[in-house]
Amino acid sequence: MSLLECLVGLTLSLILVAPLIKNSGELIAKHIEYEKTQSITSEADRALELIGRAIRMAGYRNEKSFIPVGRKNLSMGDYIEVQKNNGYRGSDALMVKHELSGRVDFDCIGNTLSKERTKKNLAYQGFLVDRQASAPKGVRVNGGSLICQSLDRQGRLQNTTLMNGVHLLSITQLQGGAGRALQVRLEMTDGAFIHQVFERIFTTRNIL
Numbered sequence: 001m002s003l004l005e006c007l008v009g010l011t012l013s014l015i016l017v018a019p020l021i022k023n024s025g026e027l028i029a030k031h032i033e034y035e036k037t038q039s040i041t042s043e044a045d046r047a048l049e050l051i052g053r054a055i056r057m058a059g060y061r062n063e064k065s066f067i068p069v070g071r072k073n074l075s076m077g078d079y080i081e082v083q084k085n086n087g088y089r090g091s092d093a094l095m096v097k098h099e100l101s102g103r104v105d106f107d108c109i110g111n112t113l114s115k116e117r118t119k120k121n122l123a124y125q126g127f128l129v130d131r132q133a134s135a136p137k138g139v140r141v142n143g144g145s146l147i148c149q150s151l152d153r154q155g156r157l158q159n160t161t162l163m164n165g166v167h168l169l170s171i172t173q174l175q176g177g178a179g180r181a182l183q184v185r186l187e188m189t190d191g192a193f194i195h196q197v198f199e200r201i202f203t204t205r206n207i208l
Contacts, residue, residue, distance in 0.1 A: 059206035088144030142191025
């Protein structure tokens with residue numbers, strides 16, 4: 001076989017194999033994108049469930065609480081507060097307060113709530129979006145970090161990162177209807193091609 005025949009054969013092989021390589025690369029890229037999308041969806045669902053649980057607990061008052069004095073002086077604004085444009089990329093922040101139910105309650109990071117984790121007989125749960133503090137210098141940041149705020153055993157407010165990849169958190173109070181309904185909009189991103197929006201509406205059970 002001459003050199004020319006070898007080159008012709010190699011060229012023909014490349015022509016035949018190139019589409020397969022291209023298709024394989026596209027398939028791998030689609031699979032990676034799918035896995036990222038599934039991961040983002042799972043993270044968003046978990047975050048929205050935690051936010052919704054906190055909203056439903058806002059304003060809860062236990063008739064058998066150990067320090068009942070002064071409870072009646074608390075208004076709606078003492079139990080739930082939305083701070084607009086307070087975080088990363090103009091994200092909103094949410095803070096809710098409630099008494100302990102007497103059963104096993106958890107804060108937004110899974111700590112069991114107890115008397116030590118309260119201030120003036122109220123447990124605190126907050127959510128906000130901040131810049132990713134742990135991102136290495138020079139690395140492209142894929143959104144901000146969703147922060148959970150809760151009280152430690154000394155009753156001090158502590159911040160714990162729940163997840164990254166949050167582009168925006170928006171909380172809007174809806175008018176009309178029974179209770180206080182809040183629309184929570186969570187925009188997630190991988191910092192490149194994926195940008196998904198998740199919305200839920202939660203209604204307080206203890207504030208009318």
